[in-house]
Amino acid sequence: MNALRRHRALERIWGPRPGWRGKLTTVNNNDIGLMFLFLAVTFFVIGGILAMLIRAQLATPRSVFMGPDIYNQVFTMHGVIMMFLFAIPLFEGLTVYLLPKMLGTRDLAFPRLSAFGFWCYAFGGSLLIFALLAGIAPDSGWFMYPPLSSTLGSPGINPDFWLLGITFVEISAISASVEIVVTVLLYRAPGMSLDKLPIFAWYMLIVAVMILTGFPPLILGSILLELERAFGMPFFQVDAGGDSLLWQHLFWLFGHPEVYIIFLPAAGVISTVLPVMARTTLLGYGWIVAAAISLGVLSFGIWVHHMYATGIPHMGLAFFSAASTLVAVPTGVQIFAWIGTLWKGRPEMHMPMLWILSFFATFVMGGLTGVMVAVVPFDWQSHDTYFVVAHLHYVLVGGFVFPMLAGLYYWLPHFTGRKRFFKLGKTAFWLVFFGFHGTFLLLHWAGLLGMRRRIDHIENGSGWELINLLASISGFVMAIGFALVLIDVVVNAVVAVRGRRNPWHAGTLEWAMPAPSASYNIASIPEVRSRNPLYDDPELPVRIARGEGYLGDPSSGLREILTVEIASGRPSSLVIFPTNTALPIVMAFVTGGLFVGMLIKAYWLVPLSILGVTALAVWWAWSLGSRRDQEPQPVGHGLVLPLASEAKRPPGWWGSLFLLIANGVFFGSLLFGYAFLWTVAPNWPPPAWLKPDLTGPLLALGGATLSWRGIRVADRGLRRNGGPWLGLLLSLAGSVALASAAVTIFMRTTHDAHAYDATLWVIAGYVLFHATIVGLMTVFLALRAAAGYLSARRIGEARVVRLWTDYAVVTALLGLGAAWLPGVLT
Template sequence: MTSIPLPSSLPRPPDELGRLERTWKTPAGWRFFSTVNNTNIGLLYIGTALLFFLLAGVLGLLMRVQLAVPDNTLLGAGTYNQVFTMHGTVMMFLFAIPVVEAIAVYLLPGMLGARDLPFPRLSAYAYWAYAIGGLAFFCTLFVGLAPDGGWFMYPPLTSTAYSPGMNADFWLLGIGFIEISAIAGAIELIVGILFTRAPGMTLARMPVYAWSMLVVGVMIVFAFPAIIAGTALLELERAFDWPFFIAERGGDPVLWQHLFWFFGHPEVYIIFLPAAGMVSTMIPTIAGQRLVGQRMVVIALVAVGFFSFALWAHHMFTAGLGLLSMAFVSAASMAVAVPTAIQVFAWIATLWKGTVRINGPTLFLLGFMFIFVLGGLTGVMVALVPFDWQAHDTYFIVAHLHYVLIGGMVFPVFAAMYYWIPLINGHALSERLARWVFGLMFVGFNVAFFPMHLTGLLGMPRRVYTYAPDLGWTGLNMASTVGAFIFAAGVLLFCVDAARTLKKAARRPGNPWNASTLEWLHSEDYATRSIPDIGSDYPLWDRPEMMEEVEAGRHWLPGTATGLRETIATSPVAGRPLYLMIVPGDSWWPLVAAAGTAGFFLLLTVKLHLLAWACGITAIASVIIWLWQSDRPPPLAAARVSDDVVLPVGASGPVSQSWWATVIMLVVDGTVFASFLFAYIHISMRLPVSCPPPNAALPTPVWPLLSCGLLLAGSALMVWARRRLSVEGGQRALRLAVIAAAACMAASFACDMAGQVLAGLDPSAQAWSATIGAMLGYQGLHAVLLLIVAAYLVARSWSGYLTPASRATMDNSALIWHYTTLQGLAFALAVNVMPLLMD
């Protein structure tokens, strides 16, 4: 179906628009903090990310003041270490990644023509965990507990021997759960992009920005688990003396670099690609011209995402890697410039063919292209191994990093704020002030960071808090400091203009830029009055009357069919309507769960164990209540969504959004385990004699065989339990099967534990045993999770909520169960078979 009959031939229900507005109304006053609407959460997200940008900027200015003149005593060495660590950490973890997810959470529902994304409570949880945890983490700076080992936290400097305080622990635990928040956001975005596009919006017609966020979501799923695993290993070393990174006991500090940069270099493109998607969305509008080579731009986005995972050792050329490895990574580092260049040339060609209007967004986009291309050129330079050996850990790298990140992300974000801020209250920022803001930021940036190339080539190392006056760096450092303050003046002027604009009375935004994308159909809290029917890549250009039709409710789902929040779920490729998706409404539980999660990690850091576990239990209970409320039988079996289309309400199995969210979550889970497995293989290959080492032993074969048999039995019981769900009177058998499966899981872990203990496993003795202990502990964590899942399933069955019409809990639980079985089998093979092959 490509269009809806216009005008509507069916009589419209009375008060159709009023019911829609009441259903989606944002709670007022203090109840606003229970909101889960992606529009509201997106604005909170953006505001919080910009706050962290300002805070990190202040830290950056402190660093520049310290380095403005030689032998400066403004900051001592210890304080400077905390300031530069927090500057990098806040910029990368609390601004750069969150702000691109925040903008996506705000823009994507409208851009896709959806009422909301599928899991607004998950978005709310991700935001509150990030905001509460991030602010608490930043406050460690005021009590002398801020991390001081650099934003990359390389051991052995961050091991207990050299960092005995809690400073490093705050980084490890705080950043670990903030990354969990980012992964939750990525799951929401992936499923939302694939399943909530407007009918007719095929993948080929999807906006380039949505494509960029889809690629980024997939990258987050595969890249971020490595840093979660790495932080867990380093915290285990610090807390329990498991020597993963201590060379004297078989560990390897380079293992941390592998795990960190497997996350860290894709992260650069995770930051850049959303900015590139925004640029590809804004440039056609400001040029009045369709994007040249749009399909090639999409292919280039995918290619950049693919290449980015081959680049992690780009940061490790001086770490002693083999020549073949360095040659491969060097080639990949240069190859990634090709798809990036395709996008740049497409933008230039679009501007060349169109009629460019010089305004706020245009200025920042032109500044972005100039600065980012310079950063890309220095990136090719440091991709060459001989040059990197000379420039590594000098201020040349600092300059390159800032040209890529500020040029490649901050300038597009400011262009985006000038472009999209009318969506908030209908008012644009001042064009006169925009020229001053851009001029100050562009000039200030280049004055601040271009001289750093020269100071680096003159030998100034990174992370020094002062320097002698006879080294020839003084003038260049003073120039950088002056430039930093000019840049800060531009940011301050923008903040003043934004505050002035957002204070104005709200009005309808309309389409001030004559844009082609659907977010300009924005209507109040429900994103769009009716869900548009899409027939082209540039719907608002190809069908100018669409804005009037949508506002009149003449497209899909003009009201609320069930009295609940709804959007239309469409097929992932063709954009064909599948079912009416019920979207969860406002709730306090995401906020309570996020506060409990943040409290658990932060209190655990300061050794308040009882309070920490109380917060952890609160978080788990809140999530259980939230899930209990969400999975209910739909109020209707089917509903009319247009004159001639009736769709089922809700779905189950592989068609449903929750099933796919669970699959993506398990991919994340599997990547965390793969990171632990990589650590085990890396340490095993470094053993000087044999595997296992002389002071360790393998379990007796009976224990892993018994464990694997119990795992398979548990999964078989879950398969049978799922079949009982569709059989009349099968609830009792279902409950017994789930309980038996839980017993098999617990017994399987007990066998694994018994086998390792009887074999003399001692994780504190040497790193090889520690890696086994880490994998065993991760499997035990899953065993505990499945015991909770089993209790939840039994409770749902007793309450009558586990039915063929409401079976998402059963289907998703079975997926988690089967994954845990596969993980247990992989653990058994790795620990019991791999050493025999390596011996």
């Protein structure tokens, strides 16, 4: 079989269906990645137009261009769109597209999940854009502090769009992260041990773990605030035992890691692009990985620095101030490692390098002003002024947009297969660069002169008029620059001449693929021996195309892919991926029913949607697996590997594990919220504690024991080729008992009586929800066993259910215990 026929055969297997239907049913990482990128850029344009409206309003004193009602929506949506609908999806899209190629594999770990994530993002984002066009967009700031964002300050529907739309979009962030983590850990070219991982993959692994631990507090906060708004459960209302500070803690527990979640992918791009531009390799690979990890860890310890002005106790301030400056150290390590790399090599001036240099100039200034605002007395003055506005734009534009543009110009030949021909890019660069600094450099000064953020007009005689006029003019220059970048990219993508495969002489595997990318990414999977496989063997692309690696034989007609052992990178199993399906888009659409039902207060839609999602999830999971044990399969080079469906820990198990880690953070945040209200909120203790009778605790303990034992008895039954039936029945009875224990709490409290009661309802709801899921999973497992999908070797699904069961049992005992504890103590 020659390279061209192999290409056609693989393309038939991995490609999307023809026509527009192909876009709706595709699960391929190339399509999904491009769709993410395209949509993210669309949102960037919308967010940019809003920014221009803001600058138009502030260009002259006492502008009557927009009234406060419109202006408040505009600046809120500018922040919301740029943070949630542009930045995160952009790097997700880039990663979805590039990661499998860099790792030398054919797709991401869970292709249908990528598609589902994309459609959730598209639908959730559309909700917000609809609100914007209808003039009912969120208007209480992107940070949505209650009580302003609650029914007291915003009785209208505006904040609901934020709470529901953003939570809908977060589903895509969580699913993409699970996907990225499992892909980096399991799906790599053989031989690519963790110390040979492309540096970008390291960064994205860290970012994905940060999303899994950083987003749950925000999702919890959004759910609590929506429950308060919809059903009067007073989590943030001080009169009924709530506390608005709880929102700020939950929000910034997410919000500060978020800054690094946005910066680290950009740092990953720089660490990839900069050495190639300097014709050398990265200096201090190990140091950079260590710096990125410590940045990730430290970023969770400094959320309070957004709350210096809220009256945090003084000792707390000292701790958080020290931690906030400490976080600059790993950033410094990376910056100097990059400069050292430039010194080590012979840097060349191409478009990517130009954007990287502008990153240095801009981001370093943003970092330095960041260190200034980390100093508490300085922050008390500059907080909520344009100094902070300028600082955050230096960090986010300098630290994210500029590196991403470097990446764009770097990977453009890879995306298009063309040589950059029209040189509009350089003009665009200078317009953006001078436009940006012209806008924001002087705004530092306006902030120090006392110009507050979010004011809807400036006054004559305030002393800020000239600064704002200059900023507005520069802002429009920058906007023209960005428009030129877009034109440059489109023109070069469509009409430029075909170019060479690896124009930058890079060493990572994505440059070993055909450009533009084939749907299967890599025709055969090579053995990798270093961090830059293309430097070891410049002939590698040809050998890959000739099918000289693993899985070079497409004759099975299936989507075949390899997993490896996590640390060593030795090949461990063969996976057959699902093919194109409309399931993800249908599932996202039905999920949307839940959010729309809450939004327009058509609550009947919510249970309907949940039923629909459940049915689709069963369909989703049912379509995998096999009804008979199979022998290990040949994958080339004489190697035979077992199928992943016969592994004790199949990829789905790992996916569940990381999803449950995110879930555990969510649960931990809930318990934190409970403890916070108990110790800090003013109107505590509540009028009455819930005193449990014996029924609830007995049900909980009995249910926990039954579930825990039952799933293990079922496991043993399967391994000994007996039936799993007794064990599954016990486990199911356990879930029913756990669910009943949770229901006793609903029966003995009133959901809106006090923040205490409301919190108990959420805890009980959480336990009930997980007991139900695990019950359904147990029934599903029984059906699968009856249909012959389980055996002593095909035990992976049972292990997945065991993981969820154990999680449900532990959280039920902790949650219900915490709910009953105060009643027992008093």
